[in-house]
Each structure stands twice: as structure tokens, then as C-alpha cells.
Amino acid sequence: MSKSSHVGAALLAVAAVTSLVGCGSQSDFKPRVSGGDARRGALALRQHDCGVCHVIPGIMGARGRVGPSLAEYSRFPYLAGKFPNRPELLVRWIADAPSLAPQTAMPPIAMREQDARDMAAYLYQLE
Amino acid sequence: MNVNPVPHIKLPHRHKLWFLALGSVCLLVLGITAGFVVLLSGGYSTAATKQHFAITYRILELGLRYSVGAYAEEIETPDLSRADVELGQACYRRYCAQCHGAPGIARDAIGQGQLPAPSSLVQSAREWPAAHLFYVVQKGVRMSGMPAWEFRISEHGLWSTVAFLKQMPLMTPADYGHMSGARQESDCPPPTHSVPYSAERARTLLQQYSCRDCHRIAGVVGPRTHVGPTLVDWRSRKFIAGTLPNTPEHLVRWILDPRALSPQTLMPNVQVSEVHARTMARYLFEAR
Numbered sequence: 578m579s580k581s582s583h584v585g586a587a588l589l590a591v592a593a594v595t596s597l598v599g600c601g602s603q604s605d606f607k608p609r610v611s612g613g614d615a616r617r618g619a620l621a622l623r624q625h626d627c628g629v630c631h632v633i634p635g636i637m638g639a640r641g642r643v644g645p646s647l648a649e650y651s652r653f654p655y656l657a658g659k660f661p662n663r664p665e666l667l668v669r670w671i672a673d674a675p676s677l678a679p680q681t682a683m684p685p686i687a688m689r690e691q692d693a694r695d696m697a698a699y700l701y702q703l704e
Numbered sequence: 705m706n707v708n709p710v711p712h713i714k715l716p717h718r719h720k721l722w723f724l725a726l727g728s729v730c731l732l733v734l735g736i737t738a739g740f741v742v743l744l745s746g747g748y749s750t751a752a753t754k755q756h757f758a759i760t761y762r763i764l765e766l767g768l769r770y771s772v773g774a775y776a777e778e779i780e781t782p783d784l785s786r787a788d789v790e791l792g793q794a795c796y797r798r799y800c801a802q803c804h805g806a807p808g809i810a811r812d813a814i815g816q817g818q819l820p821a822p823s824s825l826v827q828s829a830r831e832w833p834a835a836h837l838f839y840v841v842q843k844g845v846r847m848s849g850m851p852a853w854e855f856r857i858s859e860h861g862l863w864s865t866v867a868f869l870k871q872m873p874l875m876t877p878a879d880y881g882h883m884s885g886a887r888q889e890s891d892c893p894p895p896t897h898s899v900p901y902s903a904e905r906a907r908t909l910l911q912q913y914s915c916r917d918c919h920r921i922a923g924v925v926g927p928r929t930h931v932g933p934t935l936v937d938w939r940s941r942k943f944i945a946g947t948l949p950n951t952p953e954h955l956v957r958w959i960l961d962p963r964a965l966s967p968q969t970l971m972p973n974v975q976v977s978e979v980h981a982r983t984m985a986r987y988l989f990e991a992r
Contacts, residue, residue, distance in 0.1 A: 643942040645933040652930045658945055659968040678968050680947045 608651060610664045612691075613698025621692040622699060630683070634703055644683060650700040657681065667697045752819040764820075768845065772832075776839035784834060784867040788860075790886040791893075792868030795861050798889035799853065800825075808877030818849045829869040837866045855912045855980070858893040898979040906987030913974050915984070922991040932971060938988040945969055955985040 619636060622628070628639025632646035656662040656670055659678055669676065671693040674683035742748055756764065796806070803815035803822040815822050829837060842862055844852035853862060872880070899905060907924050910916055916926035920934040941950050945966045948954045957964075959981040962971040976984070
């Protein structure tokens with residue numbers, strides 16, 4: 578077998594793996610927050626020190642282990658293990674978790690509703 | 705006389721090896737590529753309505769028989785003539801008849817829709833040695849619908865079931881119906897005895913109680929799930945379910961009855977026995 582057919586086989590394998598990744602992650606549901614902006618959300622997550630308790634990819638220093646990791650958050654079917662992960666519930670949860678679950682260790686955080694919306698938008702683009 | 709009609713190319717010995725090696729690598733690369741193409745084209749059907757080729761079916765069947773024979777070799781069969789056949793039948797009615805049917809009783813929709821189809825035990829139980837039946841009932845059959853029962857039925861219950869299986873081929877529908885009056889399905893005994901801790905056993909439990917289908921767990925293979933939080937590096941977590949301080953004792957209580965500790969949790973009670981919950985909790989704290 579010649580060198581070029583080796584290269585051909587390798588290319589085919591690469592193409593195969595790429596299409597596997599492409600097809601394999603086909604998703605029928607992408608959560609969206611109306612009026613949320615992911616870029617402002619990243620800023621808000623930093624300002625409110627969410628990384629003290631959560632691992633959040635793309636947010637510097639967000640390595641907290643008190644709450645769960647939020648990596649790949651767009652794929653989470655449940656919110657805090659207690660509710661279906663619906664955008665409007667997440668917005669409420671971010672600003673005032675105890676209003677939804679009195680027992681939770683996550684505190685209420687003083688913020689504008691727009692900040693919560695932006696943060697939710699950021700979390701929902703983590704794939 | 706030495707006649708050699710084939711033209712003979714003289715190659716130094718080292719070069720021959722070199723060509724052989726190159727050829728094998730090429731074949732390997734081709735094989736892997738062909739495998740990828742079949743896999744990624746989506747052409748391979750995973751439908752339960754599409755039976756294997758006859759040759760594939762026979763090979764898988766043969767593989768099952770040899771594997772069961774080898775693994776069951778060390779199992780010592782107790783004296784089944786004194787076994788509690790009625791208890792075995794209670795287990796059979798509770799867990800087996802749905803898929804395998806019984807004398808004069810058809811299997812139900814779940815049993816009919818599966819591929820591979822559950823075997824008709826009137827035939828296989830008649831022919832298979834008791835130890836082989838015990839092994840299959842205890843451990844299940846991977847990639848078929850046959851579950852492992854060792855975490856739902858005690859060893860006594862499993863042997864009683866095997867004793868019943870050996871009798872079933874000799875029973876009329878009337879015999880079977882008559883025996884059904886002897887015991888309740890709920891009499892089928894769950895496992896009770898505790899087994900010394902081992903990480904491997906813990907991993908099996910985490911698999912068998914389907915923990916791994918909602919949580920990622922170090923050392924246990926399963927889906928890339930996000931239903932529950934990942935349990936990898938569990939010991940560094942501060943809280944259980946965002947409410948309870950994370951201690952081994954709390955974790956055991958949580959596994960046993962999540963809703964008792966956090967009424968809003970969506971984690972169901974998976975009916976874990978306390979012994980098993982302790983094994984799981986210990987593994988989660990030790991595993992990285």
C-alpha cells in the first residue's frame with residue numbers, strides 16, 4: 578500500500594470521527610432565555626462570585642465545590658435536582674433559590690432580574 | 705531435480721519482515737476504517753424487529769452456552785430434591801413469567817417484543833444443568849433482556865427458583881395453577897446476607913440499582929448523563945442535594961430514602977437495602 582493511501586485512510590478516519598461527533602450530539606432541545614445575553618451573563622457571574630461555590634467553564638477562578646459543577650449546563654434536564662430545568666424557573670432560582678426550595682444551601686443573591694436572565698443565558702450556552 | 709516455475713525474488717530476510725509488518729498495519733487500518741464506515745453510515749439496524757443473520761444467531765447462542773458452562777463450573781448444586789419448589793414458583797410468577805410464560809400461559813407484551821426473545825424455559829430448563837440455570841438467573845445475560853436477580857432474590861430464593869425450573873417442564877397447566885395457591889408472589893425472599901466490602905462489588909451495586917443511569921461515577925462505565933449531579937470526586941463535595949452536610953452517614957440515609965431528607969428532590973427511592981447503601985457510600989467516598 579502506498580503512502581498516499583495511508584493518508585487517505587487517515588483522512589477518512591478523521592472524517593468519520595468528525596461526523597460521529599456531529600451526529601452523535603444531535604439535540605432536539607436547546608433551552609433559551611428570552612431577553613438574556615450570554616456575554617453580559619459571564620460578567621454578572623464574575624461580579625456575583627458564583628465561582629466560589631460552582632465550577633463554571635469559561636469563568637476565571639470558578640472552581641467552587643460547595644454546589645454542583647455547572648459544566649455542560651444546557652444538557653441538564655433538572656434544576657437543582659428538584660425541578661424541570663425550564664428557563665423561567667432557572668432565572669428565579671439564580672436570584673432567589675430559597676423562594677423555590679426553602680431547604681437549599683444556595684442563598685438568595687441581591688441582583689437585578691436582568692442579571693439573572695443574562696446568567697441563565699450564559700449557562701444555557703454551555704454544551 | 706529441483707524445479708521452481710515461480711519467479712523467485714530474492715529479498716534480504718529483514719526486508720521480508722518489514723513488508724509483512726507494513727501489510728498487517730495496512731490491513732488493520734483498512735479494517736478499522738471499514739468498521740467506522742459501517743458504524744457512522746447508520747446502516748446497521750438496531751431495531752428489535754430485525755433478527756440477526758442465522759449464522760450470527762448460532763454463534764451468539766454458542767457463545768452463551770460456552771460462557772455459562774465455563775462460569776458455572778465452580779457452582780455447587782445443593783440437593784434440589786429437598787428444595788422449596790413452591791417458593792421458587794412464587795419467585796417465577798413474580799419475576800419470570802411475564803417474559804418467559806408458563807405452562808399454558810403466554811408471555812406478555814414485554815416478553816413478546818424483545819429481541820433476542822426470552823427462551824421458552826420448558827425446553828431450555830429441561831436441558832440445561834441446574835448450575836447453569838442458577839448462573840444465568842443470578843447474573844443475567846448481558847445485551848439481552850435477561851436481568852441479574854442476585855440483588856433482588858436471596859440465594860435460597862434463587863435455588864428454589866432453579867428447583868422449580870427443573871420441575872416446570874413436567875407440569876400441566878392445572879399443576880401450575882394448583883401450585884400458585886401455595887404461596888404469594890411477595891413471599892419471594894430478597895437478599896439479606898452481607899458480603900465483605902470490595903470496590904468491585906460496590907461498582908456492581910451502583911450499576912445494578914441503576915445509579916449510573918442518572919449520575920456519572922468514577923470507575924463505572926455508563927452514559928454521559930446529566931440527570932443527576934456527577935458523583936465523581938464525591939468526597940470533595942460539601943453538600944448532599946444542596947441541603948445536607950456531606951458525611952458518610954448522611955449519604956447512607958440519603959440513598960435509603962432521599963425524599964425523607966429533601967421533600968422536593970426528584971431522586972426516587974430505589975429500594976436499596978441498608979447493607980448495599982453502606983457499600984455504595986463507602987465506594988463514593990473512596991473513589992476518585
